[in-house]
Amino acid sequence: MSEHDQTNRPRTSPTLNDVAKLAKVSTATVSRCLNNPSQVSKAKRERVMNAVRELGYAPNFGAQALAAKRTNTFGAIIPTMDNAIFARGLQAFQEELGRHGVTLLVASSSYSPELEEEQIRALVARGADALLLIGHDRTADSYAFLEQRRIPYVVAWTFNEAQSRPSIGFDNHKAMKRLMDHVLRLGHRDIALITAPRVGNDRARERFEGVQAAMQAQGLDPASLQIVETPYSIQNGAMAFEGLMSGPARPTAVICGNDVLAAGAMTMAQKLGIDVPGEVSITGFDDIEVAEIVSPGLTTVHVPHRNMGRGAARLLIELRNGEVTQSRVELQADLKLRGSLGAAPS
Amino acid sequence: MSEHDQTNRPRTSPTLNDVAKLAKVSTATVSRCLNNPSQVSKAKRERVMNAVRELGYAPNFGAQALAAKRTNTFGAIIPTMDNAIFARGLQAFQEELGRHGVTLLVASSSYSPELEEEQIRALVARGADALLLIGHDRTADSYAFLEQRRIPYVVAWTFNEAQSRPSIGFDNHKAMKRLMDHVLRLGHRDIALITAPRVGNDRARERFEGVQAAMQAQGLDPASLQIVETPYSIQNGAMAFEGLMSGPARPTAVICGNDVLAAGAMTMAQKLGIDVPGEVSITGFDDIEVAEIVSPGLTTVHVPHRNMGRGAARLLIELRNGEVTQSRVELQADLKLRGSLGAAPS
DNA sequence: TTGTAGGCGTTATCAA
DNA sequence: TTGATAACGCCTACAA
Numbered sequence: 001m002s003e004h005d006q007t008n009r010p011r012t013s014p015t016l017n018d019v020a021k022l023a024k025v026s027t028a029t030v031s032r033c034l035n036n037p038s039q040v041s042k043a044k045r046e047r048v049m050n051a052v053r054e055l056g057y058a059p060n061f062g063a064q065a066l067a068a069k070r071t072n073t074f075g076a077i078i079p080t081m082d083n084a085i086f087a088r089g090l091q092a093f094q095e096e097l098g099r100h101g102v103t104l105l106v107a108s109s110s111y112s113p114e115l116e117e118e119q120i121r122a123l124v125a126r127g128a129d130a131l132l133l134i135g136h137d138r139t140a141d142s143y144a145f146l147e148q149r150r151i152p153y154v155v156a157w158t159f160n161e162a163q164s165r166p167s168i169g170f171d172n173h174k175a176m177k178r179l180m181d182h183v184l185r186l187g188h189r190d191i192a193l194i195t196a197p198r199v200g201n202d203r204a205r206e207r208f209e210g211v212q213a214a215m216q217a218q219g220l221d222p223a224s225l226q227i228v229e230t231p232y233s234i235q236n237g238a239m240a241f242e243g244l245m246s247g248p249a250r251p252t253a254v255i256c257g258n259d260v261l262a263a264g265a266m267t268m269a270q271k272l273g274i275d276v277p278g279e280v281s282i283t284g285f286d287d288i289e290v291a292e293i294v295s296p297g298l299t300t301v302h303v304p305h306r307n308m309g310r311g312a313a314r315l316l317i318e319l320r321n322g323e324v325t326q327s328r329v330e331l332q333a334d335l336k337l338r339g340s341l342g343a344a345p346s
Numbered sequence: 347m348s349e350h351d352q353t354n355r356p357r358t359s360p361t362l363n364d365v366a367k368l369a370k371v372s373t374a375t376v377s378r379c380l381n382n383p384s385q386v387s388k389a390k391r392e393r394v395m396n397a398v399r400e401l402g403y404a405p406n407f408g409a410q411a412l413a414a415k416r417t418n419t420f421g422a423i424i425p426t427m428d429n430a431i432f433a434r435g436l437q438a439f440q441e442e443l444g445r446h447g448v449t450l451l452v453a454s455s456s457y458s459p460e461l462e463e464e465q466i467r468a469l470v471a472r473g474a475d476a477l478l479l480i481g482h483d484r485t486a487d488s489y490a491f492l493e494q495r496r497i498p499y500v501v502a503w504t505f506n507e508a509q510s511r512p513s514i515g516f517d518n519h520k521a522m523k524r525l526m527d528h529v530l531r532l533g534h535r536d537i538a539l540i541t542a543p544r545v546g547n548d549r550a551r552e553r554f555e556g557v558q559a560a561m562q563a564q565g566l567d568p569a570s571l572q573i574v575e576t577p578y579s580i581q582n583g584a585m586a587f588e589g590l591m592s593g594p595a596r597p598t599a600v601i602c603g604n605d606v607l608a609a610g611a612m613t614m615a616q617k618l619g620i621d622v623p624g625e626v627s628i629t630g631f632d633d634i635e636v637a638e639i640v641s642p643g644l645t646t647v648h649v650p651h652r653n654m655g656r657g658a659a660r661l662l663i664e665l666r667n668g669e670v671t672q673s674r675v676e677l678q679a680d681l682k683l684r685g686s687l688g689a690a691p692s
Numbered sequence: 693t694t695g696t697a698g699g700c701g702t703t704a705t706c707a708a
Numbered sequence: 709t710t711g712a713t714a715a716c717g718c719c720t721a722c723a724a
Contacts, residue, residue, distance in 0.1 A: 016718060064718060073472070103472060373711090408702090
């Protein structure tokens, strides 16, 4: 039989009713077979299941959602899919949801709170039972909407003592401070930071504050920190690095807000013939695969993306089911020391 | 007002009926206001829109789908989100769909045809109006199901003369052959291929065949090609490369099925102190960002992922709308020559 | 254990 | 231009 076979098969999907007729039972029985098989006698159950198979029946989602008032669909809104860290976490999130019969609706906000608010409304309108969100920064209206509709949600990719919302992640401030403590211990005093835009991005902001905190703890003037703000991309990392190194106050350590920016910095260093870490040290954040590939290897903070995705899924399912739960989970993000960080040149 | 405010607001979403009552019109009028505003008098339209705003009304997706028999939701099933090439293409796909008011449902098959078939059924059951699929390889039942339900779909990430299905992509065979022609022109005769498992993955298979074709065209025995099959990952690429280089017949050129495997090979070469391209040349496929970061730069095939995603979205929307359309689009994938490929050592 | 029947929130057809 | 009203396909009391 050809794949393009055009016999006059039903042009419309089989319904519960069709199955019921074929199996000579009521629609209620068919419905029960599918949802609570134990309530149905074995004989009928087999007849029904055969009919289901024969017709290739699959429940109509809209009708199901309408009648049951639950869709078994969760939504996730991430800043962008085009970043390994979200992609990886999301993949794990999805795998775990799949294991629980939940399907995933994904949208991306392009790092815009207004767009994110639209996406939240859209996903809820489409019947998302629960939402995964990234970071705490969003419009007040977004939160008001979620509360009003009583939509379970969890905030991921960050853990912040000060926030009481259900969340799973690591403490960006603490992690970055730990990395910076190490950098300062190596004697660096002229520091530069290449960060993503901090407005509307609490992860970026907290990392920045972690850097400041470490400097203050060492008695350094935080105002001496050179800052370049630029969206995450290799290109931008490279350009920012070039600017810093050709500026008046050449740093001995360039701290990057994530590995993508750091990778850009590393390649530019190589292109400019600047020795890393001899002349300048470079650090990243995330520990994506690129960090191992560049040479020297990139010193960075290892973030457990897959764990975070999986944990978020479990948390969200518990919340949706109304199960009491420890709804704030802090994960560890450890330093990953590699060759790109060395002692300050004397 | 606190975010955790718990006043007794409606615990259930407002419906068309609520809006109708508030605006003192019928539900039909409200529905028309939302879908065909031009049919409603200006006065009523304003009254209705005010009520909509006041109540924060958003249509119930299930009910809409049930009544309108169309969901404005497309589905995409990709092998894995955890690979930059799919993530990037999907991001573009989603952006374009969003521009047309279509939302995206994403599932991943983990490279398993059986799992993919399940996902196809699940997405269709959830009301996907159309589907994006990767590659032509899938179960006969999958295709039968799609034809029977008359679900529009497009096959992406590949273009194959021999297939008549709607598709958008590039010719993997041709692209890999072109790369290999170049490799052979540089004098390489001892070739090894590190490829992803070819069963159920036509892209991998066609790339492999492209390698063979180039060898044959040069009068080389295709059987002399050393082949290592391993799933895409840096780790696996590194291990495969190590095996090849410590084996009895050390190749002078290692062709990798994609950049991820190639990146693994490159790092392992560096670790083993093997000079690239002095002792061995390495090539990749895809041209992801990593290709520019490794040193020397990775010679690879540039794949227009974002174009492909955007084009797939347009194609699919046309198909869904029943617009006649050129439904097979071939994109170009060009060689990207960088330092990792050099002349064969003499 | 099984069947009947009402209702979920929209859309769309028909009259008015 | 508007308003009743009948689908749409499923779930779930409630009855039998």
